Amino acid sequence: MASSGQPRIQWLGRWGFVLAATGSAVGLGNIWKFPYITGEYGGGAFVLVYLACILAVGVPVMMTEIAFGRRGRGSPIDAIRRVVSESGRFSGWSLIGWMAMLCGFMVLSFYVVVAGWSFSYLWKMLSGGLAGSSVDDMAAIFAANNANPWVLGGWSTLVTLLTMLIVGKGVQEGIEKSVSWMMPGLVLMLMLLIVFGVFSGGFGDAVRFLFSFNAGSLSSAGMLAALGHAFFTLSLASGAILTYGSYLPKGASIGRTTVSVALADTVVALMAGLAIFPVIFANGMNPGEGPGLIFMSLPLAFQAMPLGTLFGILFFLMLSMAALTSSISMVEATVSWLCDNKGITRPVAAWSTGIVLWLISTLAMLSFNLGADWTLAGRHFFDWLDYLTSRWMMPLGGLGMVLLAGFVLKSETFRDELGLAPLPYTLWLTMVRYVSPLGILVIFVDALGLYQVSFAQHWPWLLAILVAMMAAGETLSPRLRKALKAA
Numbered sequence: 001m002a003s004s005g006q007p008r009i010q011w012l013g014r015w016g017f018v019l020a021a022t023g024s025a026v027g028l029g030n031i032w033k034f035p036y037i038t039g040e041y042g043g044g045a046f047v048l049v050y051l052a053c054i055l056a057v058g059v060p061v062m063m064t065e066i067a068f069g070r071r072g073r074g075s076p077i078d079a080i081r082r083v084v085s086e087s088g089r090f091s092g093w094s095l096i097g098w099m100a101m102l103c104g105f106m107v108l109s110f111y112v113v114v115a116g117w118s119f120s121y122l123w124k125m126l127s128g129g130l131a132g133s134s135v136d137d138m139a140a141i142f143a144a145n146n147a148n149p150w151v152l153g154g155w156s157t158l159v160t161l162l163t164m165l166i167v168g169k170g171v172q173e174g175i176e177k178s179v180s181w182m183m184p185g186l187v188l189m190l191m192l193l194i195v196f197g198v199f200s201g202g203f204g205d206a207v208r209f210l211f212s213f214n215a216g217s218l219s220s221a222g223m224l225a226a227l228g229h230a231f232f233t234l235s236l237a238s239g240a241i242l243t244y245g246s247y248l249p250k251g252a253s254i255g256r257t258t259v260s261v262a263l264a265d266t267v268v269a270l271m272a273g274l275a276i277f278p279v280i281f282a283n284g285m286n287p288g289e290g291p292g293l294i295f296m297s298l299p300l301a302f303q304a305m306p307l308g309t310l311f312g313i314l315f316f317l318m319l320s321m322a323a324l325t326s327s328i329s330m331v332e333a334t335v336s337w338l339c340d341n342k343g344i345t346r347p348v349a350a351w352s353t354g355i356v357l358w359l360i361s362t363l364a365m366l367s368f369n370l371g372a373d374w375t376l377a378g379r380h381f382f383d384w385l386d387y388l389t390s391r392w393m394m395p396l397g398g399l400g401m402v403l404l405a406g407f408v409l410k411s412e413t414f415r416d417e418l419g420l421a422p423l424p425y426t427l428w429l430t431m432v433r434y435v436s437p438l439g440i441l442v443i444f445v446d447a448l449g450l451y452q453v454s455f456a457q458h459w460p461w462l463l464a465i466l467v468a469m470m471a472a473g474e475t476l477s478p479r480l481r482k483a484l485k486a487a
């Protein structure tokens, strides 16, 4: 194993990890997925649950994952196995690492198709293929873009090639540099779109849609979607953040880096919502349009603004870059595992992963044309990949990791690795032991149809359950009480 002999390579600059992790987190999840699922699940209430999930589950899970990576210095499987054996616990826990690695791979299999959409719209912008199109044309253009498997497959193949090219080169070159100019550029473009939106007439409706809370409008499916999206958008439980954490130097603060990554990610998602929904409302479009939402709406905005073509080109260029800085993080776990365990070089690992990926992503791509009828329980292959990963595998993997860190491992392990002051450590511990697991479980109970939980109605019960869990947990293993005393 390479990582037991030589020291593991590390990020170059002081900001290396923050840049790379932000690059992984900010992507199509923020700009493509967040607006369209917010639209599908009815707006404000969904946004609120999503924000709560980021705070109560996303941030603690992310800290835990980075700590696992840095402590275990390896791919998810190796890192978890090492950390677990350091505490003398059952090595079967590394199953969580296997699931994470598989999950990252499955996410990438459909992600390259969406990234392909972004590249194809960049091309349409460059070649003038969208000029003069009306609201109605937009849906037809999106449909036509998907209808030809050769064209759509060409774009997703391009994304696969680019991803593997970058990953084959290694983590240090490329990633850090590209993120450092692309991220501010993307934020600038979104600001421009928001300013445009303010004058377009749909802004008030958009703000109301995103931020007015109507408890009745959220279904249990919506709650599970919000939780799943919190994992997806922060790249959790899919190997990405854990593996990037394995390159993090010892001295860096895990708490502070996590907060900055989560904050940047959330700001970009909310900005994307504020940029897109004014266009939707001003043009009388349906917010629940589905996965094509941004591709059908944003070109209309670019068409109507001065220098719109130029801005449109820049926007889709940066969206494509943002997709690439995310896609490379999804295979980093697999590639680093192959390098460490199979004695092959990074380029060989990257290209062999790429071939398997290409085959699966081609099947996902066919869901939009030839395979549109190949459905199981109403979902085609693309939808299954998305559904299984963000609704089930990520929350389950996250649950496994927080329980492992909170109850199973020796308490010194994470106290050392996180290096937090007593008070924030106590807070983190409370979150991973009780709050995050309860949140994940409630949403699962709901989604499995076992019981319909309404936060507005049941919050006293939930609070009571939380206190009971804490009392039981602290009687059996009084870690939190000790931490509280220290604080």
Ligand code: PHE
Residues within 6 Å of the ligand: 024, 025, 026, 027, 028, 029, 030, 104, 107, 232, 233, 234, 235, 236, 238, 240, 326, 327, 329, 330
């Ligand atoms: N967080 C990325 C996005 O929002 C997607 C992603 C998921 C990246 C899982 C890595 C792992 O686009």
